[in-house]
Amino acid sequence: MAAVVEEVVVTEVDAPVASDVTFRIRRFIPEFDEEPHWEDYTIALYPTDRVLTALDKIKGELDGTLSFRRSCGHGICGSDAMRINGRNRLACKTLVKDLDIKKPITVEAIKGLPLEKDMIVDMEPFFAAYRQVLPFLIPEGHDPTRERLQSAEDRARFDDTTKCILCAACTTSCPVYWTDGQYFGPAAIVAAHRFIFDSRDSGFEQRLEVLNDKEGVWRCRTTFNCTDACPRGIEVTKAIQEVKRALIFRRV
Amino acid sequence: MSAPSIDAPRSFSGRSMNRRNGQRSNFELYSWLFMRISGIVLVFLVLGHLFIMNILDGGVQRINFAFVAGRWASPFWQVWDLTMLWLAMLHGTNGMRTIINDYAERDQTRFWLKMILYVSAGFIILLGTLVVFTFDPNIG
Numbered sequence: 221m222a223a224v225v226e227e228v229v230v231t232e233v234d235a236p237v238a239s240d241v242t243f244r245i246r247r248f249i250p251e252f253d254e255e256p257h258w259e260d261y262t263i264a265l266y267p268t269d270r271v272l273t274a275l276d277k278i279k280g281e282l283d284g285t286l287s288f289r290r291s292c293g294h295g296i297c298g299s300d301a302m303r304i305n306g307r308n309r310l311a312c313k314t315l316v317k318d319l320d321i322k323k324p325i326t327v328e329a330i331k332g333l334p335l336e337k338d339m340i341v342d343m344e345p346f347f348a349a350y351r352q353v354l355p356f357l358i359p360e361g362h363d364p365t366r367e368r369l370q371s372a373e374d375r376a377r378f379d380d381t382t383k384c385i386l387c388a389a390c391t392t393s394c395p396v397y398w399t400d401g402q403y404f405g406p407a408a409i410v411a412a413h414r415f416i417f418d419s420r421d422s423g424f425e426q427r428l429e430v431l432n433d434k435e436g437v438w439r440c441r442t443t444f445n446c447t448d449a450c451p452r453g454i455e456v457t458k459a460i461q462e463v464k465r466a467l468i469f470r471r472v
Numbered sequence: 473m474s475a476p477s478i479d480a481p482r483s484f485s486g487r488s489m490n491r492r493n494g495q496r497s498n499f500e501l502y503s504w505l506f507m508r509i510s511g512i513v514l515v516f517l518v519l520g521h522l523f524i525m526n527i528l529d530g531g532v533q534r535i536n537f538a539f540v541a542g543r544w545a546s547p548f549w550q551v552w553d554l555t556m557l558w559l560a561m562l563h564g565t566n567g568m569r570t571i572i573n574d575y576a577e578r579d580q581t582r583f584w585l586k587m588i589l590y591v592s593a594g595f596i597i598l599l600g601t602l603v604v605f606t607f608d609p610n611i612g
Protein backbone atom coordinates (compact mmCIF):
# COMPACT_ATOMS: atom_id res chain seq x y z
CA MET A 221 0.00 0.00 0.00
CA ALA A 222 1.42 3.18 -1.10
CA ALA A 223 1.60 5.77 1.54
CA VAL A 224 -0.18 8.94 0.66
CA VAL A 225 2.18 11.74 1.11
CA GLU A 226 0.32 14.89 1.84
CA GLU A 227 1.75 17.90 0.29
CA VAL A 228 2.41 20.57 2.80
CA VAL A 229 1.57 23.93 1.40
CA VAL A 230 3.47 26.74 2.93
CA THR A 231 1.90 30.06 2.21
CA GLU A 232 4.25 32.92 2.34
CA VAL A 233 3.05 35.41 4.89
CA ASP A 234 4.17 38.86 4.07
CA ALA A 235 6.27 40.32 6.78
CA PRO A 236 4.50 43.35 8.16
CA VAL A 237 5.77 46.52 6.62
CA ALA A 238 6.37 49.66 8.50
CA SER A 239 5.08 52.81 6.93
CA ASP A 240 5.52 56.46 7.71
CA VAL A 241 2.78 57.89 9.82
CA THR A 242 2.40 61.55 10.65
CA PHE A 243 1.14 62.57 14.04
CA ARG A 244 -0.19 66.06 14.57
CA ILE A 245 0.21 66.67 18.28
CA ARG A 246 -1.15 69.59 20.24
CA ARG A 247 1.83 70.82 22.21
CA PHE A 248 1.80 73.09 25.21
CA ILE A 249 4.71 73.76 27.53
CA PRO A 250 3.66 76.40 30.05
CA GLU A 251 7.24 77.69 30.45
CA PHE A 252 7.58 78.59 26.76
CA ASP A 253 4.19 78.65 25.11
CA GLU A 254 1.51 81.25 25.48
CA GLU A 255 -1.03 79.12 23.69
CA PRO A 256 -1.14 75.46 22.66
CA HIS A 257 -0.10 74.82 19.06
CA TRP A 258 -0.02 71.86 16.68
CA GLU A 259 3.22 70.19 15.69
CA ASP A 260 3.81 67.38 13.18
CA TYR A 261 6.03 64.34 13.76
CA THR A 262 6.57 61.57 11.22
CA ILE A 263 7.76 58.13 12.27
CA ALA A 264 7.74 54.61 10.84
CA LEU A 265 5.17 52.31 12.44
CA TYR A 266 3.70 48.88 11.90
CA PRO A 267 -0.05 48.58 11.50
CA THR A 268 -0.13 46.61 14.74
CA ASP A 269 1.56 49.34 16.73
CA ARG A 270 -0.43 51.35 19.21
CA VAL A 271 -0.66 55.11 19.40
CA LEU A 272 1.12 54.82 22.74
CA THR A 273 4.08 53.17 20.99
CA ALA A 274 4.12 56.07 18.57
CA LEU A 275 4.22 58.60 21.39
CA ASP A 276 6.99 56.65 23.11
CA LYS A 277 8.95 56.62 19.87
CA ILE A 278 8.44 60.31 19.25
CA LYS A 279 9.56 61.06 22.78
CA GLY A 280 12.54 58.74 22.51
CA GLU A 281 13.72 59.58 18.99
CA LEU A 282 12.37 62.95 17.91
CA ASP A 283 11.46 65.22 20.76
CA GLY A 284 12.21 64.44 24.39
CA THR A 285 10.05 67.28 25.65
CA LEU A 286 6.81 65.53 24.72
CA SER A 287 4.86 64.77 27.91
CA PHE A 288 2.05 62.34 28.50
CA ARG A 289 0.88 59.98 31.23
CA ARG A 290 1.10 56.25 30.80
CA SER A 291 1.69 53.34 33.06
CA CYS A 292 0.40 49.85 32.35
CA GLY A 293 0.26 50.09 28.57
CA HIS A 294 -2.57 47.53 28.59
CA GLY A 295 -5.79 49.44 29.17
CA ILE A 296 -5.93 48.85 32.90
CA CYS A 297 -4.55 51.86 34.74
CA GLY A 298 -6.53 54.49 32.87
CA SER A 299 -3.80 57.08 32.74
CA ASP A 300 -3.46 57.67 29.01
CA ALA A 301 -6.88 58.84 27.85
CA MET A 302 -6.42 61.40 25.10
CA ARG A 303 -8.22 62.82 22.12
CA ILE A 304 -7.14 60.85 19.06
CA ASN A 305 -8.58 62.08 15.75
CA GLY A 306 -11.16 64.00 17.74
CA ARG A 307 -12.35 61.07 19.82
CA ASN A 308 -11.47 60.19 23.38
CA ARG A 309 -9.49 56.97 23.38
CA LEU A 310 -6.80 55.22 25.39
CA ALA A 311 -3.55 55.60 23.48
CA CYS A 312 -2.60 52.07 24.54
CA LYS A 313 -5.76 50.54 23.08
CA THR A 314 -5.77 52.35 19.75
CA LEU A 315 -3.98 50.55 16.93
CA VAL A 316 -2.45 52.33 13.96
CA LYS A 317 -4.31 50.04 11.54
CA ASP A 318 -7.63 51.33 12.83
CA LEU A 319 -6.73 54.89 11.94
CA ASP A 320 -6.56 56.53 8.55
CA ILE A 321 -2.83 57.04 8.06
CA LYS A 322 -3.20 58.90 4.78
CA LYS A 323 -3.96 61.97 6.84
CA PRO A 324 -2.06 63.14 9.90
CA ILE A 325 -3.41 61.61 13.10
CA THR A 326 -4.29 64.30 15.61
CA VAL A 327 -3.50 63.74 19.25
CA GLU A 328 -4.40 66.21 21.97
CA ALA A 329 -5.25 66.35 25.66
CA ILE A 330 -8.75 65.48 26.83
CA LYS A 331 -11.01 68.52 26.96
CA GLY A 332 -12.78 70.16 29.87
CA LEU A 333 -10.05 69.76 32.49
CA PRO A 334 -7.33 72.38 33.07
CA LEU A 335 -4.42 71.79 30.69
CA GLU A 336 -1.05 71.55 32.46
CA LYS A 337 1.37 70.40 29.78
CA ASP A 338 1.01 68.67 26.40
CA MET A 339 -1.28 65.69 27.09
CA ILE A 340 -1.33 66.21 30.85
CA VAL A 341 -4.40 67.74 32.46
CA ASP A 342 -5.28 68.45 36.07
CA MET A 343 -7.49 65.53 37.08
CA GLU A 344 -8.49 67.00 40.43
CA PRO A 345 -11.96 68.31 39.38
CA PHE A 346 -12.66 64.86 37.98
CA PHE A 347 -11.70 63.09 41.19
CA ALA A 348 -13.50 65.69 43.31
CA ALA A 349 -16.75 64.76 41.55
CA TYR A 350 -15.88 61.08 42.04
CA ARG A 351 -15.40 61.55 45.80
CA GLN A 352 -18.70 63.36 46.16
CA VAL A 353 -20.79 60.37 45.16
CA LEU A 354 -19.31 58.32 48.06
CA PRO A 355 -17.74 55.56 45.97
CA PHE A 356 -17.43 52.97 48.74
CA LEU A 357 -19.66 50.40 50.38
CA ILE A 358 -21.98 51.85 53.03
CA PRO A 359 -23.26 48.78 54.89
CA GLU A 360 -26.13 48.64 57.34
CA GLY A 361 -26.56 46.80 60.62
CA HIS A 362 -24.01 44.63 62.37
CA ASP A 363 -20.90 43.55 60.58
CA PRO A 364 -21.32 39.91 59.62
CA THR A 365 -18.69 37.47 60.84
CA ARG A 366 -18.32 36.11 57.32
CA GLU A 367 -18.45 37.56 53.83
CA ARG A 368 -21.42 39.62 52.75
CA LEU A 369 -23.11 37.18 50.43
CA GLN A 370 -24.94 38.14 47.29
CA SER A 371 -26.81 36.20 44.64
CA ALA A 372 -25.50 35.99 41.11
CA GLU A 373 -28.50 37.99 39.85
CA ASP A 374 -27.88 40.78 42.34
CA ARG A 375 -24.24 40.87 41.31
CA ALA A 376 -25.17 41.07 37.65
CA ARG A 377 -27.18 44.28 38.13
CA PHE A 378 -24.11 46.44 38.57
CA ASP A 379 -21.58 44.27 36.78
CA ASP A 380 -21.11 46.70 33.90
CA THR A 381 -20.16 49.64 36.10
CA THR A 382 -17.56 47.69 38.09
CA LYS A 383 -15.34 47.76 35.02
CA CYS A 384 -14.54 51.49 35.22
CA ILE A 385 -10.84 52.37 35.33
CA LEU A 386 -11.38 56.10 35.99
CA CYS A 387 -9.67 57.20 32.81
CA ALA A 388 -11.97 60.25 32.42
CA ALA A 389 -12.54 59.58 28.72
CA CYS A 390 -16.30 59.71 29.22
CA THR A 391 -16.49 62.80 31.40
CA THR A 392 -14.22 64.78 29.10
CA SER A 393 -16.22 63.79 26.01
CA CYS A 394 -19.43 65.20 27.48
CA PRO A 395 -20.54 68.53 25.94
CA VAL A 396 -22.33 69.52 29.14
CA TYR A 397 -19.09 69.01 31.07
CA TRP A 398 -17.17 71.10 28.53
CA THR A 399 -19.46 74.06 28.73
CA ASP A 400 -19.66 74.22 32.48
CA GLY A 401 -17.37 72.29 34.75
CA GLN A 402 -19.99 72.05 37.48
CA TYR A 403 -21.71 68.91 36.20
CA PHE A 404 -20.56 65.74 38.00
CA GLY A 405 -19.91 64.05 34.70
CA PRO A 406 -20.61 60.49 33.58
CA ALA A 407 -17.73 58.80 35.42
CA ALA A 408 -18.96 59.95 38.84
CA ILE A 409 -22.45 58.69 38.01
CA VAL A 410 -20.99 55.36 36.89
CA ALA A 411 -19.20 55.11 40.26
CA ALA A 412 -22.44 55.91 42.07
CA HIS A 413 -24.33 53.35 39.98
CA ARG A 414 -21.80 50.72 41.03
CA PHE A 415 -22.92 51.08 44.67
CA ILE A 416 -26.54 52.22 44.33
CA PHE A 417 -27.47 48.96 42.62
CA ASP A 418 -25.41 46.77 44.96
CA SER A 419 -27.75 44.78 47.22
CA ARG A 420 -25.21 44.93 50.08
CA ASP A 421 -25.11 48.70 50.11
CA SER A 422 -27.53 50.99 51.90
CA GLY A 423 -26.16 54.41 51.09
CA PHE A 424 -28.94 54.88 48.53
CA GLU A 425 -30.50 57.95 50.13
CA GLN A 426 -27.19 59.73 50.66
CA ARG A 427 -26.04 59.18 47.11
CA LEU A 428 -29.34 60.02 45.51
CA GLU A 429 -29.36 63.26 47.42
CA VAL A 430 -26.03 64.12 45.84
CA LEU A 431 -27.05 63.04 42.35
CA ASN A 432 -30.44 64.79 42.53
CA ASP A 433 -28.54 68.05 42.80
CA LYS A 434 -28.84 70.84 40.29
CA GLU A 435 -25.49 69.70 38.82
CA GLY A 436 -26.35 66.02 39.06
CA VAL A 437 -27.87 63.51 36.67
CA TRP A 438 -30.54 65.90 35.35
CA ARG A 439 -27.95 67.77 33.37
CA CYS A 440 -27.41 64.71 31.20
CA ARG A 441 -28.79 65.22 27.69
CA THR A 442 -28.38 61.59 26.55
CA THR A 443 -25.78 62.58 23.98
CA PHE A 444 -24.16 59.11 24.15
CA ASN A 445 -20.67 60.59 23.76
CA CYS A 446 -19.70 58.86 27.02
CA THR A 447 -20.81 55.41 25.87
CA ASP A 448 -18.91 55.94 22.65
CA ALA A 449 -15.75 57.04 24.47
CA CYS A 450 -15.53 54.38 27.17
CA PRO A 451 -12.54 52.11 26.50
CA ARG A 452 -14.03 49.48 28.78
CA GLY A 453 -17.23 49.27 26.76
CA ILE A 454 -19.39 50.32 29.70
CA GLU A 455 -22.87 51.41 28.68
CA VAL A 456 -22.44 54.71 30.47
CA THR A 457 -25.57 56.44 29.22
CA LYS A 458 -27.67 53.44 30.21
CA ALA A 459 -26.23 53.54 33.72
CA ILE A 460 -27.12 57.23 33.97
CA GLN A 461 -30.67 56.52 32.82
CA GLU A 462 -30.98 53.79 35.46
CA VAL A 463 -29.94 56.26 38.12
CA LYS A 464 -32.53 58.75 36.83
CA ARG A 465 -35.22 56.11 37.04
CA ALA A 466 -34.18 55.18 40.58
CA LEU A 467 -34.43 58.86 41.52
CA ILE A 468 -37.90 59.29 40.04
CA PHE A 469 -39.34 56.20 41.70
CA ARG A 470 -37.19 56.53 44.84
CA ARG A 471 -36.42 52.85 44.67
CA VAL A 472 -33.58 50.79 43.31
CA MET B 473 9.46 68.17 63.31
CA SER B 474 5.91 66.99 63.50
CA ALA B 475 4.48 64.42 61.24
CA PRO B 476 2.57 65.83 58.28
CA SER B 477 -1.12 65.88 58.91
CA ILE B 478 -3.06 63.72 56.55
CA ASP B 479 -6.69 64.40 55.86
CA ALA B 480 -9.09 61.73 56.93
CA PRO B 481 -9.93 59.65 53.91
CA ARG B 482 -13.43 59.60 52.56
CA SER B 483 -14.31 62.93 54.06
CA PHE B 484 -17.01 64.96 52.42
CA SER B 485 -15.68 67.82 50.38
CA GLY B 486 -16.81 71.31 51.24
CA ARG B 487 -19.31 71.42 48.46
CA SER B 488 -21.19 68.35 49.46
CA MET B 489 -21.21 69.57 53.08
CA ASN B 490 -23.02 72.68 51.93
CA ARG B 491 -25.41 70.59 50.02
CA ARG B 492 -26.24 68.47 53.03
CA ASN B 493 -27.02 71.42 55.25
CA GLY B 494 -28.49 73.55 52.59
CA GLN B 495 -31.33 73.57 50.15
CA ARG B 496 -32.43 70.20 48.91
CA SER B 497 -34.86 70.45 46.12
CA ASN B 498 -36.41 68.21 43.57
CA PHE B 499 -36.76 71.06 41.11
CA GLU B 500 -34.47 69.61 38.45
CA LEU B 501 -36.15 66.23 38.79
CA TYR B 502 -39.61 67.72 38.22
CA SER B 503 -38.41 69.91 35.40
CA TRP B 504 -36.90 66.85 33.69
CA LEU B 505 -40.14 64.89 34.13
CA PHE B 506 -42.19 67.85 32.93
CA MET B 507 -40.17 68.01 29.72
CA ARG B 508 -40.89 64.36 28.90
CA ILE B 509 -44.59 64.48 29.76
CA SER B 510 -45.35 67.85 28.16
CA GLY B 511 -43.44 66.71 25.10
CA ILE B 512 -45.68 63.69 24.64
CA VAL B 513 -48.88 65.68 25.25
CA LEU B 514 -47.74 68.42 22.88
CA VAL B 515 -47.20 65.96 20.05
CA PHE B 516 -50.93 65.17 20.09
CA LEU B 517 -52.12 68.70 20.75
CA VAL B 518 -49.96 70.33 18.10
CA LEU B 519 -50.40 67.69 15.41
CA GLY B 520 -54.16 67.72 16.07
CA HIS B 521 -54.18 71.48 15.85
CA LEU B 522 -52.23 71.51 12.59
CA PHE B 523 -54.49 68.84 11.13
CA ILE B 524 -57.68 70.73 11.96
CA MET B 525 -56.34 74.07 10.86
CA ASN B 526 -54.55 73.10 7.67
CA ILE B 527 -56.00 69.89 6.29
CA LEU B 528 -59.53 69.19 7.50
CA ASP B 529 -62.28 70.35 5.11
CA GLY B 530 -60.79 73.20 3.14
CA GLY B 531 -57.79 73.79 5.40
CA VAL B 532 -56.56 77.34 5.85
CA GLN B 533 -58.99 78.72 3.26
CA ARG B 534 -61.93 78.42 5.63
CA ILE B 535 -60.29 80.16 8.57
CA ASN B 536 -61.72 83.58 9.25
CA PHE B 537 -63.03 85.53 12.19
CA ALA B 538 -66.28 83.61 12.30
CA PHE B 539 -64.43 80.30 12.29
CA VAL B 540 -62.29 81.27 15.26
CA ALA B 541 -65.25 82.74 17.08
CA GLY B 542 -67.21 79.56 16.50
CA ARG B 543 -64.46 77.38 17.84
CA TRP B 544 -63.88 79.38 20.96
CA ALA B 545 -67.56 79.32 21.75
CA SER B 546 -67.00 75.76 22.88
CA PRO B 547 -65.13 75.19 26.16
CA PHE B 548 -63.46 72.14 24.62
CA TRP B 549 -61.45 74.18 22.14
CA GLN B 550 -60.77 76.81 24.75
CA VAL B 551 -59.22 74.20 27.00
CA TRP B 552 -57.32 72.66 24.06
CA ASP B 553 -55.81 75.95 23.00
CA LEU B 554 -55.09 77.03 26.54
CA THR B 555 -53.30 73.75 27.38
CA MET B 556 -51.35 73.98 24.19
CA LEU B 557 -50.31 77.54 24.93
CA TRP B 558 -49.19 76.84 28.48
CA LEU B 559 -47.41 73.57 27.76
CA ALA B 560 -45.65 74.89 24.67
CA MET B 561 -44.51 78.05 26.42
CA LEU B 562 -43.31 76.28 29.58
CA HIS B 563 -41.66 73.51 27.58
CA GLY B 564 -39.87 76.01 25.37
CA THR B 565 -38.89 78.25 28.26
CA ASN B 566 -37.49 75.35 30.25
CA GLY B 567 -35.54 74.21 27.21
CA MET B 568 -34.10 77.68 26.75
CA ARG B 569 -33.25 77.84 30.45
CA THR B 570 -31.28 74.63 30.06
CA ILE B 571 -29.42 76.00 27.06
CA ILE B 572 -28.59 79.22 28.90
CA ASN B 573 -27.32 77.22 31.87
CA ASP B 574 -25.16 75.18 29.54
CA TYR B 575 -23.69 77.91 27.41
CA ALA B 576 -23.72 81.25 29.20
CA GLU B 577 -20.49 81.31 31.12
CA ARG B 578 -20.60 84.44 33.24
CA ASP B 579 -23.13 84.67 36.06
CA GLN B 580 -24.20 88.14 34.91
CA THR B 581 -24.91 86.97 31.38
CA ARG B 582 -26.81 84.01 32.71
CA PHE B 583 -28.91 86.14 34.97
CA TRP B 584 -29.91 88.69 32.35
CA LEU B 585 -30.58 86.17 29.61
CA LYS B 586 -32.86 84.29 31.97
CA MET B 587 -34.60 87.47 33.00
CA ILE B 588 -35.34 88.34 29.37
CA LEU B 589 -36.53 84.78 28.83
CA TYR B 590 -38.86 84.70 31.84
CA VAL B 591 -40.33 88.13 31.20
CA SER B 592 -41.09 87.42 27.55
CA ALA B 593 -42.49 83.97 28.34
CA GLY B 594 -44.66 85.41 31.12
CA PHE B 595 -45.89 88.13 28.81
CA ILE B 596 -46.91 85.74 26.05
CA ILE B 597 -48.59 83.32 28.44
CA LEU B 598 -50.59 86.11 30.09
CA LEU B 599 -51.57 87.70 26.81
CA GLY B 600 -52.61 84.38 25.28
CA THR B 601 -54.60 83.36 28.34
CA LEU B 602 -56.31 86.71 28.40
CA VAL B 603 -57.36 86.39 24.76
CA VAL B 604 -58.68 82.86 25.16
CA PHE B 605 -60.84 83.83 28.12
CA THR B 606 -62.00 87.29 27.21
CA PHE B 607 -62.51 86.75 23.50
CA ASP B 608 -65.67 88.57 22.43
CA PRO B 609 -67.28 87.21 19.25
CA ASN B 610 -69.37 90.34 18.84
CA ILE B 611 -66.39 92.62 18.50
CA GLY B 612 -66.27 92.47 14.70
Ligand code: SF4
Pocket residue numbers: 383384385386387388389390391406407410449450451452453454456
Ligand atom coordinates in the same frame (compact mmCIF):
# COMPACT_ATOMS: atom_id res chain seq x y z
S1 SF4 C 1 -16.80 54.85 32.58
FE1 SF4 C 1 -15.35 54.21 30.97
S2 SF4 C 1 -14.68 56.16 30.03
FE2 SF4 C 1 -15.62 56.69 31.98
S3 SF4 C 1 -13.89 56.80 33.43
FE3 SF4 C 1 -14.76 54.70 33.56
S4 SF4 C 1 -13.55 53.48 32.11
FE4 SF4 C 1 -13.14 55.65 31.62
Ligand code: FES
Pocket residue numbers: 289290291292293294295296297298299300310311312313
Ligand atom coordinates in the same frame (compact mmCIF):
# COMPACT_ATOMS: atom_id res chain seq x y z
S1 FES D 1 -1.31 53.00 29.91
FE1 FES D 1 -2.62 52.14 31.40
S2 FES D 1 -4.55 52.35 30.46
FE2 FES D 1 -3.22 52.96 28.85
